[in-house]
Amino acid sequence: MKMHDFTIFNDTKLKFGTDYIDAELSEDLAQYGHKVLLTYGSGSIKASGLYARVMDLLKNFEVYELNGIAPNPKIDSVRAGQKLVQEHDIDVILAVGGGSVIDASKVIASAKFYQGDPWDLVLNPSLRQDIKQMPYLDILTLSATGTEMNKGSVISNPETHQKLGTFGPQTPRVSYLDPTLTYSVSKWQTAAGSIDIFSHLTEQYFDRASTDVFDGMIEGVMRTVIANAPLALANPDNYIARGNLMISATMALNSLVGSGNENGWTVHPVEHELSAYYDITHGVGLGILTPRWMEYILDDSSLSKFVQFAKNVWHLNGDDDWKLAHAAIQATYDWVKSLEVPTTLPGVGIEDEINFQAMAKSAVEVGRLANGYKPMQAQDVVALYQASMTNDHFED
Amino acid sequence: MKMHDFTIFNDTKLKFGTDYIDAELSEDLAQYGHKVLLTYGSGSIKASGLYARVMDLLKNFEVYELNGIAPNPKIDSVRAGQKLVQEHDIDVILAVGGGSVIDASKVIASAKFYQGDPWDLVLNPSLRQDIKQMPYLDILTLSATGTEMNKGSVISNPETHQKLGTFGPQTPRVSYLDPTLTYSVSKWQTAAGSIDIFSHLTEQYFDRASTDVFDGMIEGVMRTVIANAPLALANPDNYIARGNLMISATMALNSLVGSGNENGWTVHPVEHELSAYYDITHGVGLGILTPRWMEYILDDSSLSKFVQFAKNVWHLNGDDDWKLAHAAIQATYDWVKSLEVPTTLPGVGIEDEINFQAMAKSAVEVGRLANGYKPMQAQDVVALYQASMTNDHFED
Numbered sequence: 126m127k128m129h130d131f132t133i134f135n136d137t138k139l140k141f142g143t144d145y146i147d148a149e150l151s152e153d154l155a156q157y158g159h160k161v162l163l164t165y166g167s168g169s170i171k172a173s174g175l176y177a178r179v180m181d182l183l184k185n186f187e188v189y190e191l192n193g194i195a196p197n198p199k200i201d202s203v204r205a206g207q208k209l210v211q212e213h214d215i216d217v218i219l220a221v222g223g224g225s226v227i228d229a230s231k232v233i234a235s236a237k238f239y240q241g242d243p244w245d246l247v248l249n250p251s252l253r254q255d256i257k258q259m260p261y262l263d264i265l266t267l268s269a270t271g272t273e274m275n276k277g278s279v280i281s282n283p284e285t286h287q288k289l290g291t292f293g294p295q296t297p298r299v300s301y302l303d304p305t306l307t308y309s310v311s312k313w314q315t316a317a318g319s320i321d322i323f324s325h326l327t328e329q330y331f332d333r334a335s336t337d338v339f340d341g342m343i344e345g346v347m348r349t350v351i352a353n354a355p356l357a358l359a360n361p362d363n364y365i366a367r368g369n370l371m372i373s374a375t376m377a378l379n380s381l382v383g384s385g386n387e388n389g390w391t392v393h394p395v396e397h398e399l400s401a402y403y404d405i406t407h408g409v410g411l412g413i414l415t416p417r418w419m420e421y422i423l424d425d426s427s428l429s430k431f432v433q434f435a436k437n438v439w440h441l442n443g444d445d446d447w448k449l450a451h452a453a454i455q456a457t458y459d460w461v462k463s464l465e466v467p468t469t470l471p472g473v474g475i476e477d478e479i480n481f482q483a484m485a486k487s488a489v490e491v492g493r494l495a496n497g498y499k500p501m502q503a504q505d506v507v508a509l510y511q512a513s514m515t516n517d518h519f520e521d
Numbered sequence: 522m523k524m525h526d527f528t529i530f531n532d533t534k535l536k537f538g539t540d541y542i543d544a545e546l547s548e549d550l551a552q553y554g555h556k557v558l559l560t561y562g563s564g565s566i567k568a569s570g571l572y573a574r575v576m577d578l579l580k581n582f583e584v585y586e587l588n589g590i591a592p593n594p595k596i597d598s599v600r601a602g603q604k605l606v607q608e609h610d611i612d613v614i615l616a617v618g619g620g621s622v623i624d625a626s627k628v629i630a631s632a633k634f635y636q637g638d639p640w641d642l643v644l645n646p647s648l649r650q651d652i653k654q655m656p657y658l659d660i661l662t663l664s665a666t667g668t669e670m671n672k673g674s675v676i677s678n679p680e681t682h683q684k685l686g687t688f689g690p691q692t693p694r695v696s697y698l699d700p701t702l703t704y705s706v707s708k709w710q711t712a713a714g715s716i717d718i719f720s721h722l723t724e725q726y727f728d729r730a731s732t733d734v735f736d737g738m739i740e741g742v743m744r745t746v747i748a749n750a751p752l753a754l755a756n757p758d759n760y761i762a763r764g765n766l767m768i769s770a771t772m773a774l775n776s777l778v779g780s781g782n783e784n785g786w787t788v789h790p791v792e793h794e795l796s797a798y799y800d801i802t803h804g805v806g807l808g809i810l811t812p813r814w815m816e817y818i819l820d821d822s823s824l825s826k827f828v829q830f831a832k833n834v835w836h837l838n839g840d841d842d843w844k845l846a847h848a849a850i851q852a853t854y855d856w857v858k859s860l861e862v863p864t865t866l867p868g869v870g871i872e873d874e875i876n877f878q879a880m881a882k883s884a885v886e887v888g889r890l891a892n893g894y895k896p897m898q899a900q901d902v903v904a905l906y907q908a909s910m911t912n913d914h915f916e917d
């Protein structure tokens with residue numbers, strides 16, 4: 126066995142703390158021009174006062190706005206953004222929100238320099254490598270996707286039931302990470318975001334080419350998420366818990382800890398079908414699928430990795446490796462459940478199996494599931510969905 | 522308690538693997554100009570064939586050479602380099618070697634734009650922030666200091682018995698990390714380098730403001746170094762062990778895992794006095810001092826951190842916290858000893874206490890020891906040196 130070659134390069138500037146936005150946002154943006162597209166979601170930033178605060182900092186800029194970017198961001202938002210940035214020759218995007226707002230903004234940043242429908246840029250991300258991308262900065266309001274320090278986006282097309290990943294040439298120029306901006310995040314979204322972080326880590330940890338050093342770093346971030354998510358649920362204003370979740374989200378998916386991996390992500394593409402078909406909360410879907418997926422990939426060849434997971438992440442001990450492995454998976458299930466989210470598909474309103482075959486077929490096509498820690502075919506994905514209909518496999 | 526604010530930004534490009542040098546070095550260098558200063562050390566790169574390989578890749582460049590850069594790099598090497606880059610208006614530096622070669626090259630890169638003696642730039646690093654720095658790239662041949670992804674250097678002045686840290690404005694443009702280039706590193710240097718990595722981690726872990734998430738990442742890198750250093754000693758051509766050490770070195774000191782810390786480094790400044798006075802191998806000095814320093818800082822207030830260290834790093838278990846803490850320190854001592862390096866000052870030829878007072882005074886002045894996890898004054902440093910004269914405090 127040989128470690129795979131890899132490169133690491135990430136020139137996003139992270140500014141973690143409470144003071145950077147007021148002190149540096151205007152100056153940071155001004156480096157890129159005078160015309161700003163401000164993107165945001167449902168308007169919760171108006172309720173929280175963040176919108177007014179940002180607009181005040183932008184008073185010397187020419188500001189255009191794109192709002193209403195929804196969870197599982199839709200291609201229509203990208204199309205609307207493309208129109209704005211092209212029509213007004215906008216210089217720079219400031220995304221204020223969570224993963225959805227930032228993801229949509231990244232594709233808008235490419236779409237300025239593309240004359241066709243931006244859905245092309247999702248279907249065929251290589252198009253984006255050959256065109257420019259507008260500079261974009263973000264103020265993060267949800268700890269979850271890691272989009273604040275990577276090149277990726279996930280965009281949905283409700284007409285075609287597709288939810289696809291796409292990568293541009295650039296990460297954010299600056300990401301402002303202020304944990305106090307996540308105090309108002311609901312329990313539901315806090316839980317879903319924390320599970321999303323944890324899933325990013327498991328997808329990279331259970332990889333056929335992962336290395337000791339990045340495994341070890343992942344284990345540390347996993348323990349941090351496991352410990353801090355319940356603290357943030359219990360006390361939404363816990364700065365240290367919110368801060369640790371925020372950094373964990375960023376570290377979990379800034380292309381560092383998966384370096385050299387074979388990138389055999391499984392649970393994300395399998396979940397993307399759920400949220401594409403049913404528009405459920407991504408992190409909640411991941412929380413349902415992850416323990417089942419772990420049981421599915423546990424076999425003789427993966428046993429030692431699960432023992433490592435049990436010891437280094439869950440602090441479990443014992444001499445029976447199989448018991449340890451199952452106990453670690455049960456612990457994962459228990460942790461998800463402790464975050465007060467549903468743990469079955471019926472719990473999120475998916476009551477029948479009618480779409481399982483179609484979703485499984487699509488997951489296999491889109492998701493490179495053959496690259497997974499344990500390769501999966503369509504019938505395996507169907508089995509995973511079916512196992513998610515009840516909690517029979519776990520102690521409740 | 523509140524987490525400290527911090528920023529993270531590092532635009533070094535890491536290229537990890539065996540093929541990047543031949544495939545990309547010429548192109549990478551050409552971005553920065555035509556005149557290259559090639560810096561290296563004792564000539565071991567000639568024996569290994571690396572020199573000839575690099576010169577072949579540089580055949581279309583105008584190459585100047587600075588060789589003979591020694592361990593604990595001396596200001597005289599920097600002065601010689603300054604003369605060359607100024608006289609020939611050199612565009613870019615390619616450092617081929619370990620920490621010493623790269624450290625000296627970084628200061629030369631600043632000294633091109635400084636008309637005075639470069640020792641000024643070591644004594645007063647703020648001078649370097651106001652002047653340009655030449656671009657520099659490196660081919661790393663020793664896993665140890667982390668200089669391949671940070672802005673720091675440590676430079677010695679034998680005339681004044683000073684060994685001081687200095688920071689420039691830029692990290693390396695590209696660092697080539699090829700584990701096979703470390704196959705020829707001696708057992709002694711492999712051990713010393715691994716201890717250096719471990720010490721960088723303990724310095725940042727035992728910090729009054731460290732955070733869960735970076736603590737967790739540090740613990741993972743610590744376990745990696747602990748596990749892989751003996752493998753590399755036993756089998757110098759173990760690609761995976763050498764690779765894990767190389768990435769660990771870089772991750773341990775690229776300014777990531779210490780983010781938000783109070784930077785109360787203690788063992789490094791205390792060791793720098795040893796190598797400034799006696800020119801001993803830095804990592805070996807750290808290995809002698811570290812377990813003593815741990816015993817010194819262990820008290821009621823630090824106990825819980827040592828218990829965490831015992832459990833997460835050394836996989837120790839038990840109900841008696843003090844026993845756990847001492848066992849973790851003993852394990853640290855045992856690990857250093859297992860790497861076949863001396864574990865006392867007399868073991869490296871320091872037989873008497875004649876310089877302890879002067880060294881302690883200097884360490885306190887230079888090292889910001891008041892910021893340490895447990896603040897130290899001169900008499901504490903003397904006590905640390907004295908405790909390092911024998912192994913009486915440890916089970917051997």
